[in-house]
Amino acid sequence: MEIxxxxxxxxxxxxxxxxxxxxLFLASEVMLFGALFSSYVLLRVGAADGTWSMxxxxxxxxxxxxxxxxxxxxxVVLAWAQLKQGDLAxxxxxxxxxxxxxxxxxMVKWSYEWPSKFKxxxxxxxxxxxxxxxxxxxxxxxxxxxxxxxxxxxEENKALGLPRLYAEKKIYVGRYFKTDSKKSxxxxxxxxxxxxxxxxxxxxxxxxxxxxxxxxxxxxxxxxSEADADKALENQGAKSPDDLRKNGGTLxxxxxxxxxxxxxxxxxxxGYSLALSVVGYQYKEAHPYFWRTGRVNEDIGGKPRVLSIDxxxxxxxxxxKEHHPExxxxxxxxxxxxxxxxxxxxxxxxxxxxxxLHAAHVFGGIIVMLYNLLPIGLATWHRDREQxxxxxxxxxxxxxxxxxxxxxxxxxxxxx
Amino acid sequence: MADSHDSPDFIQYLIKxxxxxxxxxxxxxxxxxxxxxxxxxxxVFAAIIGLSIALVKSCFVIxxxxxxxxxxxxxxxxxxxxxxxxxxxxxxxxxMWAEGDIPKLHRPELPAIWPILASLxxxxxxxxxxxxxxxxxxxxxxxxxxxxxxxxAKRTTRKKKTT
Numbered sequence: 001m002e003i004x005x006x007x008x009x010x011x012x013x014x015x016x017x018x019x020x021x022x023x024l025f026l027a028s029e030v031m032l033f034g035a036l037f038s039s040y041v042l043l044r045v046g047a048a049d050g051t052w053s054m055x056x057x058x059x060x061x062x063x064x065x066x067x068x069x070x071x072x073x074x075x076v077v078l079a080w081a082q083l084k085q086g087d088l089a090x091x092x093x094x095x096x097x098x099x100x101x102x103x104x105x106x107m108v109k110w111s112y113e114w115p116s117k118f119k120x121x122x123x124x125x126x127x128x129x130x131x132x133x134x135x136x137x138x139x140x141x142x143x144x145x146x147x148x149x150x151x152x153x154x155e156e157n158k159a160l161g162l163p164r165l166y167a168e169k170k171i172y173v174g175r176y177f178k179t180d181s182k183k184s185x186x187x188x189x190x191x192x193x194x195x196x197x198x199x200x201x202x203x204x205x206x207x208x209x210x211x212x213x214x215x216x217x218x219x220x221x222x223x224x225s226e227a228d229a230d231k232a233l234e235n236q237g238a239k240s241p242d243d244l245r246k247n248g249g250t251l252x253x254x255x256x257x258x259x260x261x262x263x264x265x266x267x268x269x270x271g272y273s274l275a276l277s278v279v280g281y282q283y284k285e286a287h288p289y290f291w292r293t294g295r296v297n298e299d300i301g302g303k304p305r306v307l308s309i310d311x312x313x314x315x316x317x318x319x320x321k322e323h324h325p326e327x328x329x330x331x332x333x334x335x336x337x338x339x340x341x342x343x344x345x346x347x348x349x350x351x352x353x354x355x356x357l358h359a360a361h362v363f364g365g366i367i368v369m370l371y372n373l374l375p376i377g378l379a380t381w382h383r384d385r386e387q388x389x390x391x392x393x394x395x396x397x398x399x400x401x402x403x404x405x406x407x408x409x410x411x412x413x414x415x416x
Numbered sequence: 417m418a419d420s421h422d423s424p425d426f427i428q429y430l431i432k433x434x435x436x437x438x439x440x441x442x443x444x445x446x447x448x449x450x451x452x453x454x455x456x457x458x459x460v461f462a463a464i465i466g467l468s469i470a471l472v473k474s475c476f477v478i479x480x481x482x483x484x485x486x487x488x489x490x491x492x493x494x495x496x497x498x499x500x501x502x503x504x505x506x507x508x509x510x511x512m513w514a515e516g517d518i519p520k521l522h523r524p525e526l527p528a529i530w531p532i533l534a535s536l537x538x539x540x541x542x543x544x545x546x547x548x549x550x551x552x553x554x555x556x557x558x559x560x561x562x563x564x565x566x567x568x569a570k571r572t573t574r575k576k577k578t579t
Contacts, residue, residue: 020493027500035508063446070441070442071438073438073477074481078431084422084427085424179456181458408467415466
């Protein structure tokens, strides 16, 4: 059965049906985002001092992305206005501009904003004394500016020392509080004294384990034949597999983690028992993504997978202009290491949830816009101009809603 | 968009309006950022200012970009949105009730009837709205405009007033 498409508004609803449909859809979207916004508000209000890292957000990038989305919202309605005047070329021009803005928005989000957070870390220490030593060493290198020296003339500040003052004013207050107040100072003092203060920064380099893989023995319990077991050894680079299987011995003298673990996995399946041990550490210069405590502290024959980390400390909660002072952190001191991923904290959990859902809407919008720009979608225009204009208007309503969500997201995520 | 607003002149007028609203939105964003960067203030004030500006911006988007201003027979949309709000408020009320944070209105204990009424409202409102919508949708569509000259006259006068 074909359902006739009515382009004219119905007298009872005052709308053409597609428009009523899209408004109902938007109502359901209001529910969805409303629930998330409410969750955000409840979490934000209930957050303890010094746990809500809104100061880490780059307001300028956020504002730029807001502008991009506002422009795209204007372009999409201009595209519709061109259609209403019967100008298909004008429609295409504005629609492509909208697609361009949407793609730019997602690129900023998915290739800059998010990835730069995934390689930005917080480190918590087991021992308060170690934390204090790192703050004094790291921030001692950058604390000598005139501004900080002036702050030190205050007797009370003098007792604290420059590095600590720097960590409080530039890092802690800027990250967790809107203004410097008694509340922010006491929160910092508490975190400083009980050692719950996290050092934030980037991993610039690390010492990773070099692993020796030894064969201890072999049994046919796993149901693998001797020939197959030899072949498995040969695949891992053994020169005399028969001898190694019978007597045991060293399979790999010095190898990296991935190779060693792969060999362990495959050979265990073939019935071997293996021993992995760390023979040394090799320094690597890299900015790794998504590291967690388990990644660096993994126990390999009694030694950690990563011995130490060169950690470039943040000098200002949002700012990247100054030189990052580097401290060497031993992984045995680390209580917790986490990049700014959803697991990091409630703030990042809700941040990625809301912005991710919004980005998914933008992505879906791009697909619909491309459909309406390609011949397959434009066929509707050649068949029934009114229907196509209505379709574009309906899409426009959705797109404005996506813009609306961002208009509210920008202040709550980047400013509050 | 009502059919009386398809004239080329009106579209030209709309396009000008769209550019103006775009300007207002950009200005709103700039003001939000400038206030945040230049004037340090407590969270409460920052929230009030930031969200107020966002509210003004969203009103412009809904009224102009989404043509809400000209869709005069928008009982359906208004219904949809108002009922969504009530349903949503009811749901949030249930959540807060579960959390034990429901405002007690200075009484030691809230009578159980209120949360029950709230949840009933949350069910009845959308249900009644669905029934109403189905009823309206099942009416035969009258494609030829059934507008009376009287209503048309009324609309043009209203348009003059608002523009």
